[in-house]
Amino acid sequence: MTPHTATLFSIATGSSEPIYRQLVEQVRRLAAAGQLQPGDEMPSVREIAQQLALNPMTVSKAYGLLEMEGVLARRRGQGMVVAARAAPAPADERAALLRPVLERAAREARQLELDPDTVLTLFATILKETP
Amino acid sequence: MTPHTATLFSIATGSSEPIYRQLVEQVRRLAAAGQLQPGDEMPSVREIAQQLALNPMTVSKAYGLLEMEGVLARRRGQGMVVAARAAPAPADERAALLRPVLERAAREARQLELDPDTVLTLFATILKETP
Amino acid sequence: MTPHTATLFSIATGSSEPIYRQLVEQVRRLAAAGQLQPGDEMPSVREIAQQLALNPMTVSKAYGLLEMEGVLARRRGQGMVVAARAAPAPADERAALLRPVLERAAREARQLELDPDTVLTLFATILKETP
Amino acid sequence: MTPHTATLFSIATGSSEPIYRQLVEQVRRLAAAGQLQPGDEMPSVREIAQQLALNPMTVSKAYGLLEMEGVLARRRGQGMVVAARAAPAPADERAALLRPVLERAAREARQLELDPDTVLTLFATILKETP
DNA sequence: GTGGTCTAGACCACA
DNA sequence: GTGGTCTAGACCACG
Numbered sequence: 001m002t003p004h005t006a007t008l009f010s011i012a013t014g015s016s017e018p019i020y021r022q023l024v025e026q027v028r029r030l031a032a033a034g035q036l037q038p039g040d041e042m043p044s045v046r047e048i049a050q051q052l053a054l055n056p057m058t059v060s061k062a063y064g065l066l067e068m069e070g071v072l073a074r075r076r077g078q079g080m081v082v083a084a085r086a087a088p089a090p091a092d093e094r095a096a097l098l099r100p101v102l103e104r105a106a107r108e109a110r111q112l113e114l115d116p117d118t119v120l121t122l123f124a125t126i127l128k129e130t131p
Numbered sequence: 132m133t134p135h136t137a138t139l140f141s142i143a144t145g146s147s148e149p150i151y152r153q154l155v156e157q158v159r160r161l162a163a164a165g166q167l168q169p170g171d172e173m174p175s176v177r178e179i180a181q182q183l184a185l186n187p188m189t190v191s192k193a194y195g196l197l198e199m200e201g202v203l204a205r206r207r208g209q210g211m212v213v214a215a216r217a218a219p220a221p222a223d224e225r226a227a228l229l230r231p232v233l234e235r236a237a238r239e240a241r242q243l244e245l246d247p248d249t250v251l252t253l254f255a256t257i258l259k260e261t262p
Numbered sequence: 263m264t265p266h267t268a269t270l271f272s273i274a275t276g277s278s279e280p281i282y283r284q285l286v287e288q289v290r291r292l293a294a295a296g297q298l299q300p301g302d303e304m305p306s307v308r309e310i311a312q313q314l315a316l317n318p319m320t321v322s323k324a325y326g327l328l329e330m331e332g333v334l335a336r337r338r339g340q341g342m343v344v345a346a347r348a349a350p351a352p353a354d355e356r357a358a359l360l361r362p363v364l365e366r367a368a369r370e371a372r373q374l375e376l377d378p379d380t381v382l383t384l385f386a387t388i389l390k391e392t393p
Numbered sequence: 394m395t396p397h398t399a400t401l402f403s404i405a406t407g408s409s410e411p412i413y414r415q416l417v418e419q420v421r422r423l424a425a426a427g428q429l430q431p432g433d434e435m436p437s438v439r440e441i442a443q444q445l446a447l448n449p450m451t452v453s454k455a456y457g458l459l460e461m462e463g464v465l466a467r468r469r470g471q472g473m474v475v476a477a478r479a480a481p482a483p484a485d486e487r488a489a490l491l492r493p494v495l496e497r498a499a500r501e502a503r504q505l506e507l508d509p510d511t512v513l514t515l516f517a518t519i520l521k522e523t524p
Numbered sequence: 525g526t527g528g529t530c531t532a533g534a535c536c537a538c539a
Numbered sequence: 540g541t542g543g544t545c546t547a548g549a550c551c552a553c554g
Contacts, residue, residue, distance in 0.1 A: 018538065019338070026242060033244035055339070055539050094243040095253055101239055102250075105232045106257045111157065112225045113164035116258040119233075122226055123254060126237045127247045147537095149544060176527065186546050191527070199330075207412070208448070208526050208554030278552095280529060288504065295506040307542065317531050322542070339539030339541050356505045357515055363498045364512075368519045370494055373419060374487045375426035378520045381495075384488055385516060388499045389509040411553065448554045 008043070011052050019054060023062035024069075031071050032097060034088030042072060042080040139174070142183050150185060154193035155200075162202050163228060165219030173203060173211040270305070273314050281316060285324035286331075293333050294359060296350030304334060304342040401436075404445050412447060416455035417462075424464050425490060427481030435465060435473040 030036045049056040066072040073083040161167045180187040197203040204214040240250045292298045311318040328334040335345040423429045442449040459465040466476040
């Protein structure tokens with residue numbers, strides 16, 4: 001199955017986060033969650049670049065990093081596919097990927113002197129909104 | 132009252148976030164939380180620079196931005212003070228400052244296909260650890 | 263279209279007004295007047311710096327402020343462009359930008375006890391000279 | 394006659410223009426206009442400093458400059474008086490003092506592409522409002 | 525003493 | 540190529 005570019009990625013060009021990193025992290029998460037299964041063919045660099053109006057080098061850089069990480073694999077003449085070892089991770093490993101952003105949120109909450117219950121309630125609300 | 136530099140700031144020089152921005156955001160949150168009260172004198176550029184081993188211009192840049200934002204005010208020849216309009220914000224306004232990072236966390240959680248309860252439990256744990 | 267540096271800016275290095283602010287205000291006015299259209303590419307920091315014999319950081323500071331203001335936008339890796347929302351302002355809005363300096367002139371005229379007609383005549387003369 | 398501090402000066406501590414310069418220019422204009430007559434005793438440094446909540450050194454610096462300029466004169470034990478040669482200037486000399494600010498306004502008007510008539514009408518309005 | 529400005533030059537991240 | 544960040548150090552303006 002070849003995932004559709006438009007469905008897969010959501011890039012915020014206005015964000016301060018580098019585009020290539022947005023791509024890398026999204027693929028990483030999608031692979032960990034199993035939305036990208038081992039063997040799935042990734043869209044070509046050109047296709048992504050065109051559809052998202054990005055510089056092909058930006059996409060290429062993301063793919064390169066993902067290959068180094070072992071999330072994607074290069075198949076000669078066939079483009080990139082999701083790597084075998086990128087099997088869906090168990091919930092606790094996926095949770096580990098979420099830790100950094102949660103730790104940052106906790107640090108900010110403390111500096112804002114918000115009490116944990118308020119924060120958790122707010123977060124619960126947002127979790128329901130988002131999907 | 133003059134807050135103590137060492138107590139006020141914790142800078143991660145290794146982080147990818149620019150130092151001046153770390154300073155800006157910390158001051159912004161401390162003012163919102165009321166740990167910095169209107170009228171409080173901020174440590175001088177040189178003092179912060181020395182204690183945190185930073186270049187004075189880096190600190191100065193942060194102060195300049197905070198002044199533009201209206202969080203700090205310049206008292207000519209006497210350093211910066213916390214601005215009058217930087218009164219401690221009510222809890223709901225402070226919570227609003229936390230929204231962006233929580234929304235980001237929610238987005239990542241969804242891409243990781245983690246169920247909300249797991250995420251909330253993890254966050255609760257982290258919130259207890261952090262302080 | 264890429265405006266020419268030399269044509270765009272006239273910097274008075276001798277003035278007490280900081281160079282970066284001279285740049286900021288000129289760009290702001292040129293954008294308001296429509297001489298800089300949304301989408302126009304601005305000259306690069308290095309180009310301006312070289313042509314006006316300034317330090318690149320000085321120019322960079324001006325660009326940074328103009329970006330914060332929303333007058334310019336950064337196109338990663340491709341320099342700055344005039345922001346979309348920086349559309350040419352109608353005459354009355356542009357006139358509003360002129361008010362502060364006119365108010366100052368009026369205040370000074372009053373302290374000099376010059377009668378309004380004299381002042382207006384003088385100003386009319388200067389307006390004809392200047393262009 | 395001793396002019397009253399509060400009536401004489403209007404200081405904008407928020408402005409970017411140095412306080413001592415605001416003082417200097419105001420005295421200069423008032424003397425040129427004849428509102429301060431030769432021989433008039435100026436308020437003491439302390440009095441001005443207290444009433445306007447300024448640092449006495451700031452006031453002192455302004456007085457020093459005005460003395461150097463010949464606008465004020467030091468009378469031992471009597472404080473500063475308006476200098477003899479600071480006689481009210483004829484209208485054309487006073488107009489000359491107004492030129493710089495008018496030239497700046499003209500320059501800005503041109504960059505804003507405002508036509509001279511509009512500018513003059515606006516200025517006429519402001520001149521009527523201000524007093 | 526305070527902060528502001530500018531220069532010079534290095535290094536990095538991004539595209 | 541682009542702009543961003545940081546350092547080091549000088550000088551100035553202000554109070």
